[in-house]
Amino acid sequence: MVRHATPTGPGRLDVDSLRADFPILQRRVHGHPLVYLDNAATTQKPQAVIDALVDYYSTTNANIHRGLHTLAEEATAAYEDVRRRTAAFINAGSPREVIFTRNTTESLNLLAYSLGARLGPGDEIVLSDMEHHSNLVPWQLAARRHGARLRFLSVDDDGRLDLDEARALIGPRTRIVSVVQMSNVLGTINPVAALVEMAHAAGALMIVDGAQSVPHMPVDVQTLGADFLAFSAHKMLGPTGVGVLWGRKDLLDDMDPFLGGGEMISLVQREESTWAALPNKFEAGTPNIADVIAFGPALDYLTRVGMDAVRAHEVETIAYALDRLNATDGLTVYGPPDPEERGGVAAFNYLDIHAHDLSTILDGEGVAIRAGHHCAQPLMRRLAVPATARASFYLYNRPDEVDAMIDALGTAAGLFGHAPPTGTGVGAGAGGRGARV
Ligand SMILES: *Cc1c(COP(=O)(O)O)cnc(C)c1O
Numbered sequence: 001m002v003r004h005a006t007p008t009g010p011g012r013l014d015v016d017s018l019r020a021d022f023p024i025l026q027r028r029v030h031g032h033p034l035v036y037l038d039n040a041a042t043t044q045k046p047q048a049v050i051d052a053l054v055d056y057y058s059t060t061n062a063n064i065h066r067g068l069h070t071l072a073e074e075a076t077a078a079y080e081d082v083r084r085r086t087a088a089f090i091n092a093g094s095p096r097e098v099i100f101t102r103n104t105t106e107s108l109n110l111l112a113y114s115l116g117a118r119l120g121p122g123d124e125i126v127l128s129d130m131e132h133h134s135n136l137v138p139w140q141l142a143a144r145r146h147g148a149r150l151r152f153l154s155v156d157d158d159g160r161l162d163l164d165e166a167r168a169l170i171g172p173r174t175r176i177v178s179v180v181q182m183s184n185v186l187g188t189i190n191p192v193a194a195l196v197e198m199a200h201a202a203g204a205l206m207i208v209d210g211a212q213s214v215p216h217m218p219v220d221v222q223t224l225g226a227d228f229l230a231f232s233a234h235k236m237l238g239p240t241g242v243g244v245l246w247g248r249k250d251l252l253d254d255m256d257p258f259l260g261g262g263e264m265i266s267l268v269q270r271e272e273s274t275w276a277a278l279p280n281k282f283e284a285g286t287p288n289i290a291d292v293i294a295f296g297p298a299l300d301y302l303t304r305v306g307m308d309a310v311r312a313h314e315v316e317t318i319a320y321a322l323d324r325l326n327a328t329d330g331l332t333v334y335g336p337p338d339p340e341e342r343g344g345v346a347a348f349n350y351l352d353i354h355a356h357d358l359s360t361i362l363d364g365e366g367v368a369i370r371a372g373h374h375c376a377q378p379l380m381r382r383l384a385v386p387a388t389a390r391a392s393f394y395l396y397n398r399p400d401e402v403d404a405m406i407d408a409l410g411t412a413a414g415l416f417g418h419a420p421p422t423g424t425g426v427g428a429g430a431g432g433r434g435a436r437v
Contacts, residue, residue: 013309018395019398025044028366029363029368035367037368037391038368039397040392041392042235043234043235045238045239046301049294049295050294052294052297053239053291056075056078056290057290063075063289064079064286064287075289079287079292079293080095081296082295082296083095083100083279085299086244086295089302089303090219090221091222091223092222092246093249094249096277096278098244098245098246099244099245099283100243101243102241103232103234103241103243104134107230108209110258111178112142113142114256115205119143119176120146122173123149123173124150124151125142125143125149125174125175126151126169126170126204127139127177127178128161128179128180129152129378129382130159130186130376130379130382131180131376131378132376135209148175151174153166153169155379158336159186159335161188163191163194166194166195170195170198170202170204174203175205176204177199177206178208182210182217184345184376185334185345185374185379185388187335187343187346187347188336189213196224200225205227206228207229211235212235212345214244215236216310216311217343218307227247227251230244231243231244232244233291233292236299237301239290239295242295245282252281258284262285263283263284263285263287264276310395314343314394317397318342318344319339321346321393322339325346325348325406330418331348332350334388345390346390346392347390348389352416355372357412358409362409365407369390369405370392371387372388374390
């Protein structure tokens with residue numbers, strides 16, 4: 001039915017044959033071949049994922065868990081099978097520790113609501129200045145509801161967190177530490193293990209926003225050591241509308257539900273109810289059955305390619321992109337200079353051209369990048385910019401797509417009356433070669 005990815009050799013991707021699995025990569029935009037560099041926002045889907053959606057609705061569609069007819073049994077089995085594969089993908093101790101939500105945002109809201117209920121005045125929640133709004137606003141709501149206080153780890157000039165500051169900030173009042181593992185703007189890979197140690201030493205819970213890390217590097221929850229991990233299927237080749245919350249079973253067992261309704265109950269009486277066992281307690285109502293089932297082939301695809309190979313490919317790609325961007329006069333890249341310290345994302349500003357204009361001009365050349373605050377307004381304030389452009393890569397991106405972006409930046413420079421970039425990199429302009437924040 002579908003063509004399969006064929007990784008070749010240890011740690012090396014055969015990108016051309018991978019690309020053949022993604023039909024959208026064949027299309028043209030404004031007369032140019034599509035160069036899709038907006039993978040931090042959402043990734044493209046291989047044919048196997050698209051087929052699984054059509055297949056499910058064509059052959060199996062039924063509501064799960066309740067029915068005793070064949071379709072309902074098959075749909076339930078397929079849905080629960082993907083829960084098992086998701087657990088295996090992150091090496092969870094049990095599939096019961098995997099809750100399906102709508103997205104990372106909902107997973108984090110679930111935590112802020114259910115864990116938030118235990119907070120009181122004087123309790124502290126520690127976040128960082130590079131959090132996505134979805135790992136900030138839910139905690140603002142929880143803090144306001146329960147009189148708790150938010151504290152923030154700052155971001156240094158190279159886009160890193162400062163562990164000494166973390167050591168000073170995480171203390172006896174800390175109840176929750178919630179930090180992004182890989183920044184969707186700076187690309188920074190944060191030292192989660194060290195933060196876990198500090199959080200646990202203080203008796204606090206550690207939550208990891210894995211929306212960027214789980215799709216782009218091997219993540220094993222048992223070695224990670226955190227208590228909760230949130231991520232989204234759509235950023236790892238899967239469909240939109242499926243999020244994952246992994247949590248330690250004893251902690252999830254202790255928590256109150258987030259949403260109430262069908263499926264999540266055991267016994268319902270007029271005045272009160274008891275809750276279903278995990279994971280159903282946290283999956284109220286009819287879930288996104290089709291998209292969860294179609295997430296299965298996405299997990300298989302990444303497993304077949306190998307997350308080590310995905311990561312190695314992205315280090316290579318971002319290293320090349322940083323070289324080319326840093327060699328462009330008048331261009332400033334944000335985040336850690338060392339490709340090994342970051343994911344495949346490069347946020348930048350160029351000359352006096354607003355990021356939105358850059359994005360529009362690049363789109364005219366078929367190059368899809370993002371522009372704006374990337375749902376990280378406090379970080380934009382830290383960088384002292386209103387917005388940035390952002391190119392973000394995945395397993396199907398090639399070096400010539402980086403070249404296409406650099407060429408399109410030259411077009412933008414010309415349109416704004418600048419000389420085209422020399423690309424020598426010697427004495428580079430505003431940003432310099434240091435890729436400083
Ligand atoms: C995309 C993203 C989110 C939010 O994911 P949704 O799927 O939009 O809920 C949260 N954190 C980071 C770091 C992200 O990149």
